[in-house]
Amino acid sequence: MTSSQTKYRLGLLSLVVSIGLVAVKFYAYHLTRSQAVLTDALESIINVATSGFALYSLYLSSLPKDENHPYGHGKIENLSLGFEGGLIFMAGAFILYSASGHFLHPHPVARPDWGVALLASTAVVNLAVGLLLVRNGKRLKSVALVGDGQHLYIDALTSIVSSGALVLVAATGIVRFDSGAALLLGGFILVNGGRMLRRAVSGLMDETDTAVVAEVIAELQVQRRASWIDVHNLRVQRYGANLHIDxxxxxxxxxxxxxxxxxxxxxxxxxxxxxxVEVEMFVHADPCTFAACSLCLMPACPVRQFPLRHEVTWTVQNAVKNERHHLGQSA
Structure with missing residues (x-):
C-alpha cells in the first residue's frame, strides 16, 4: 500500500468515526440537556466537517504534478488545517457566548449517569483514533492527518471535562458546574483553533522549518567534500509531505x-x-574567487593565491544567508 493510499484510508476512518460519535453525543444531550454535553456535541460537528475536508485534501495532495501545479498539490493540506482551525475557533467563540448565558441563568441537568457513560465511551474512541492519526501523520509527513488527530485529542478532552462536570452536578447538585465546564471548554477550544490557524498560515507562507533546514545543512556538513568550497542561500519549502530545496x-x-x-x-x-519523502533539489553552482582561498579545503589547488586559514562550519545561521562566507567569519 502506498503512502497516499494509507493517508486516504486513515482520513476516511476519521470521517466515519466522527459521524458516529456526533450521533452518540447528541443522544447524550437529548438525555441530559447539559450545556457541557451540548458544547461537546457542537465541537464534534466541526470534526465531521473538518474530517471531510481533510479527506478531500489528502486525495488532492496525492495527485501528481501538472502544468498548473508544477510543485504538486501538497499545499492543500495546509489549507485543510486552516479550514479546521477556523471552524474550531468560531465554535469556541460561539460556545463561550452560549455558556455565558447559561451560567447566568442555569437550568437543571437530567440523567447525568447516562451522559457520563456515553461521553466516556466517545473519549476512549477519540483518543485511540487520534493517536493513530497523529502517529501515522508524523510518519507520513501529513499536516492534515496530524491536525485531524490533534483535533480528536481535543474532542476527547472535551468529553472528559464534560463527564467530570456531570459527575460534579450529580454529586453536589450545583448546576453551575455544568455551564462552568462549558465556559472552560469554550476558551480551550478557542485557543487551540487559533494555534491551528497559526500553523496553517505558516505553511502557506512558507515559513522556515528550522528543523528540516538544520537536517539538510548537517547532512551537507557530514558529507562535505573539498570541492564544495561554500554553501549559502539555502532554502527549504514543504509541499505537503514533499520538500523543495535549493x-x-x-x-x-x-x-x-x-x-x-x-x-x-x-x-x-x-x-x-x-x-x-520525495525531495526536489536545485543547486546553483558559483565559481570560486581568490577571496575564498583562505577558506578553501582543496588540496594541491593549481591556482591557490592564499594559504588555508580555517574551515567554515556550515550552520543554520550562516548557510541560509544570501552571501558567500569570507575570512573573519567565525568557524
Missing amino acids: CHMQMPYYFTLEQVHTELHDIEELIRARFA
Missing part, C-alpha cells in the same frame, strides 16, 4: 562543466537519500 554551492572555477554536473548530482542524491 542552494548555492561554490566550486573551483577551473572545473569542467562535466565535473560540476557530477558534483551537483552527487549533492542532490545525498540529500534525497537522507529523507524518506
Whole structure:
C-alpha cells in the first residue's frame, strides 16, 4: 500500500468515526440537556466537517504534478488545517457566548449517569483514533492527518471535562458546574483553533522549518567534500509531505562543466537519500574567487593565491544567508 493510499484510508476512518460519535453525543444531550454535553456535541460537528475536508485534501495532495501545479498539490493540506482551525475557533467563540448565558441563568441537568457513560465511551474512541492519526501523520509527513488527530485529542478532552462536570452536578447538585465546564471548554477550544490557524498560515507562507533546514545543512556538513568550497542561500519549502530545496554551492572555477554536473548530482542524491519523502533539489553552482582561498579545503589547488586559514562550519545561521562566507567569519 502506498503512502497516499494509507493517508486516504486513515482520513476516511476519521470521517466515519466522527459521524458516529456526533450521533452518540447528541443522544447524550437529548438525555441530559447539559450545556457541557451540548458544547461537546457542537465541537464534534466541526470534526465531521473538518474530517471531510481533510479527506478531500489528502486525495488532492496525492495527485501528481501538472502544468498548473508544477510543485504538486501538497499545499492543500495546509489549507485543510486552516479550514479546521477556523471552524474550531468560531465554535469556541460561539460556545463561550452560549455558556455565558447559561451560567447566568442555569437550568437543571437530567440523567447525568447516562451522559457520563456515553461521553466516556466517545473519549476512549477519540483518543485511540487520534493517536493513530497523529502517529501515522508524523510518519507520513501529513499536516492534515496530524491536525485531524490533534483535533480528536481535543474532542476527547472535551468529553472528559464534560463527564467530570456531570459527575460534579450529580454529586453536589450545583448546576453551575455544568455551564462552568462549558465556559472552560469554550476558551480551550478557542485557543487551540487559533494555534491551528497559526500553523496553517505558516505553511502557506512558507515559513522556515528550522528543523528540516538544520537536517539538510548537517547532512551537507557530514558529507562535505573539498570541492564544495561554500554553501549559502539555502532554502527549504514543504509541499505537503514533499520538500523543495535549493542552494548555492561554490566550486573551483577551473572545473569542467562535466565535473560540476557530477558534483551537483552527487549533492542532490545525498540529500534525497537522507529523507524518506520525495525531495526536489536545485543547486546553483558559483565559481570560486581568490577571496575564498583562505577558506578553501582543496588540496594541491593549481591556482591557490592564499594559504588555508580555517574551515567554515556550515550552520543554520550562516548557510541560509544570501552571501558567500569570507575570512573573519567565525568557524
